[in-house]
Amino acid sequence: MFSSLRSLWMVFLKMFSKRVTIEYPEQKAYLAPRWRGRIVLTRDPDGNERCVACNLCAAVCPTDCISLQATEDENDRRYPDYFRINFSRCIFCGLCEDACPTYAIQLIPDFEMGEYNRQNLVYEKEDLLISGMGKYHGYSYYEQAGVAVGVKPKGGGENELDPVDVRTLLP
């Protein structure tokens, strides 16, 4: 009983404290760099698409709102033929970013995506792709992977030996 009265008094006193309201949109709130907002696709340090169309983001997505199709360029470099996120379904959970093995898909501190028409919330690859590396700098998946896709020759990647000479008999 007493604690209820005390609460009433304390709440009453809040009348005289400073307001915490941030008057959006005149004032903007601070959003942390890891804030989970609009999803973007980034590029690697060479300016190529980071996405290798591995489908992990689509698989992990709890609302199944990501779909893509893999294709390859003339160097066998795999990339998404199309990459679509239906933001009218997206819950911005960030699992896709967690699942991404190449840092391609990232959530950025931007949430101002409102539309009058739901159809406009369907983002294609052109809408998602940005020209920079986003939050993670300097990482290029194809430098690490074992496949040769025009980025490096076989054995030219990080932590790789030159290709084996199958015909040598030396131990």
Next chain:
Amino acid sequence: MAKVYIDNKEYEVPEGKNMLEVCLSLGLDLTYFCWHPAMDSVGACRQCAVMAYRDENDTRGRLTMACMMDAVDGARISILDDRSKEFRAENIESLMINHPHDCAVCDEGGECHLQDMTIMSGHNYRRYRFKKRTHVNQDLGPFVKHEMNRCIQCYRCVRFYNDYAGGKDFGVFASSGRVFFGRSEEGTLESEFSGNLVEVCPTGVFTDKTLHKHYTRKWDLTSAPSVCQQCAVGCNTLSSERYGKIRRTMTRYNGDVNGYFLCDRGRFGYEYVNDEKRLTRVAQKNQTSGLDAFEAIKAHLATKPKMIGIGSPRASLESNFMLRQLVGADNFYLGINKIEAEVVKSVYDVLQNGKVRTPSLGEVENYDTVFVLGEDVTNTAPMIALGLRQASRTLPKEKAFALKIQKWNDAAIREVVQDDKGPFFIATPYATRLEDIATGVHYGNTEDLVNTAMKVAEGIAKGSSAGSDFIKETVEALMASKKPLIVSGSGMMSQDIILAAAKIAESLQDAGKDVGIVYAIPEVNSMGTAMMGNAGALEDAMQRTAEDKNTTAIVLETDLYYRADEASATSFLNNCNHVILLDSMENSTTPMVDYILPSGTFAESDGTCVNNEGRAQRYYQVFKPNNDMLSSWAWLDMMINQTTEARPFDNIVSEMTTALPVFSAIRDLAPDADFRIGTQKIPRQTHRFSGRTSSAANISVHEEKPPVDVDSPLSYTMEGYHGNPPSADIPFYWAPGWNSVQSINKYQIEVGGPLHGGNPGVRLIEPNKNGTIQFNGRKDIKGKGQFEVLPSWLIYGSGEMSAQSPAVAKRVPEAVITMSDKTMASKGISEHQLIKISHPKGEIALPVHACSSVPDNVLLVPYGLKNTMGIQFPFNTDLE
């Protein structure tokens, strides 16, 4: 039965198995790489290490490879012991030292045995910080993609390709850390079974190149149980779709048919389904296409015109039956020529009325002596050839078993067997790809082969033989055998060959042998259409329309220009006053007809096929296309009943089984459409299926209701029962922790054995114990001339549909006339010279190719290629 103890728990297991098989059969999870249920144990990868104990008092135990340990009475092991667990994790860590950081771009990712085993073993962190070994890859042709970096040296690929499938152009090279699996030189893999490397390889060294072009993860595929349509063997397949395109074909295990494997025509010949030439809309000649055209057809049929129907051996039983219902049994003709119809009919006759049983493909491996008569099995029914290769090792393996080597101990068995071959005799018009395992070969034209066969039959009947060495050896070997197998088929398009082979088998049966006879026949449902009863051939239909031009022809999945020569086909089409075509692809016939109804291939329709053994098998629609395409039987049903919606599949089946009692067993072939597990259907999609709310969002953000399947107990969505479905309805293989094809272990009663609920399919044909075959000598061959022209069969090319798949098309060779060197010399013809030969309905000009095995009086022309289609084999001709 043996009593074994695993982690102090007692189990009753069958004898003669190894511990790994036992563990997996019991549903226990144990890691392995080199062991494969079809290829047994070699103990190479050390991944199935367990602790073995002497008895219950032994607390120390010792590390043993489960795959090399006999599951004898009293055997006692522990999977969970910490030392064995640690050993398995460390073993996999060392196997993974050089494994690249590739999973994201690896086609095996998500269905990788290595991924599964790594997680199962508990190894999860890479400690090795030095550089990784790399390899340069090879281009292995249009089917298989090579990425050697990923190899973990389990040796399964060479063991399959060389030891199991008899390949010669693949091997293991170099030593120690440099071990390389591939060809000595870059180039296309020659084996007809190279595609199985994709499934055999536990990781992503060998992957499916056709899948690679339109890559989709396993979990994103909508799959359905299907039956391969590319030859008459009827291998069970899993067909998978994504975004309205078929993405790949995988083996669907059926211990009675194809087991764990598929041939390359079956695996890579699916791509025609995605072709731009597919018919997708109902069309009327010179009119805009659309469903109005179908109303026009129905209106025309309502006037009760005179009708004839042309059935097809590549259409399902139900489609053929509905056509027969529509036009009446008297007006129903088969869309194949007379000779082919007779040949298939006599195969059916032999199997139905003869006394010799035809074994299932799975049983073929168990025969010990083989005689192949007139059939190029590798090219007409490749999976039978694979079975025959195993059969050739049956007798040599007995030697190893006599030394008390266990049945599963592949390494030891091979050590004993070396290059020994069992008795294997081939009598064909030209050298086949089974030559390397043959102990005797003979080449001849039809007459010669029939005579040879009859002498063999006589020899067996008399118990002594006369004639050439080949005949003597064959008779001796067949008389000495316990389980002889006679293999023949429609390859020479000769009824005599079929009957001669039957005679040999019959005489062996009379001699008390456990004999089997296997016929290869031309197409997926050749047997089914033959079983439907006395239908005329294409020639009969042509003759009838020539006499009565006021006829409406309904043509079911038949390209008349493929089945008959150009002139006859054209005059037939012109003679009919209306032609309604139900087909799936544009071909030479489509521009000539009045109406086109787009019918689904195996991917877009349900149906039943009967294979060469007389086994009826159900295939299921994989996906609902978003165009006019329907199963042919559905179109025909709507035409019969003048409705806008077809009756469900089950109604058609029950109508068919009532009308044709020969098919009555089909009713129980697969669960009805209202079958449910609990209240649930069986989902075609995996529980991880992705992109449902996005894949069609570019068209409309409002998601459409998924299609409902009224024809089967399968659903088109991921909702439903995710457990073991009935064996006929398994849409994909998956078990918790087992994402790769190896999860099949969880669907079998025991590893390598039948599926839970029995292998799917029912045999409709059983032999008649008191039957006998009437064979009254040779018939005449059309045309006069010095040379007999026989078809040569091509695994890539002779299949009407598979040859239109891009990957297979790359392997289709140039059409040539093959003749012996002697003929070429005597006629003064040089290699590659263009020559013209005439056949009864015209003539063809092709370059010449020399082949030493072809008899001097035989010419070979490839069957079914673009410039040889419509020719009716065999015929006689002369060379100018």
Next chain:
Amino acid sequence: MNDTLFHILIIVGVLLGSVTIAAGLIYVERKMLAVWQQRKGPNRVGPFGIFQVLADMVKIFFKEDWIPPFVDKKLFIVAPTIIMLTILMSFAIIPFAPSWVVADLNIGLLFVLAMSSLGAYTIILAGWSSNNKYSLLGGVRGAAQMISYEVFMGLSIMGVVIQTGSFRLTDIVEAQQNIWFVIPQFIGFIIFLIAGVAETHRLPFDLPEAESELIAGFHSEYSGMKFGMFFVGEYLGITLVSALITVLFFGGWLGPAFLPPIIWFLIKMFCFILFFVLLRATLPRPRYDQLMSYGWKLLLPLALLNVLVTGAIVLLNA
């Protein structure tokens, strides 16, 4: 002045005044909640957001008047009107200033209690006619809660009645010339306050409509102006209870003469209205069984004791 005209003016004034106040409370409540939660509250529509009420009214009037197909149509429509009716009827006996009263009944207090009992029907009927399990639960809860708290509410003001010797509200106000009843009847005041909150099912006692449990309870299925009636009815209820507290315990219009009596009345009333809002801003909702045992096991004995003691003292003094 003509008596009849004066009466009509009073009636119209009370009617308009109470409804306007109730509507205005929408704004007041939102603004005050914000103030006590360190927020700014409505500030977009007009200066300080004072036209927010107008905007809300416009919005609610233009909403589709949707009657779900599965409801009992007649009762569904009748239910929200009952609450408006009963509470507005109760206002008839409130003396806002000397002789500013619509009907100065000699059983005024009983009339109020009778009317508030009728108010229970609105919840029961709304909850039942909605044909929805959440609404029904809300309705049942509301009925039980209102019937229970009616008892203590009646008993709690018996002290006042005993001291005054009359049920007439003007008499009660006049009796407080020397001392406001809040001092002698402090326990009665507390019980009446609590019962008043429960009776208007305001937070913390809003169990019939608990959003987090019952998705708005008895009015889940309501929308548009029918919902608006529940909404305004609730604010009318607050106003009524505040007015009653003022009349019964805080001397009604009585006050120093520098302000007219009506202003004194309104000031006192608004203080209690604000207190109601403060309660909402502060206290969490109890469990339903806590609410019931609190009422029956604590408030009922306390109220009876209060009547007993007051009666004894009055007898003693007489």
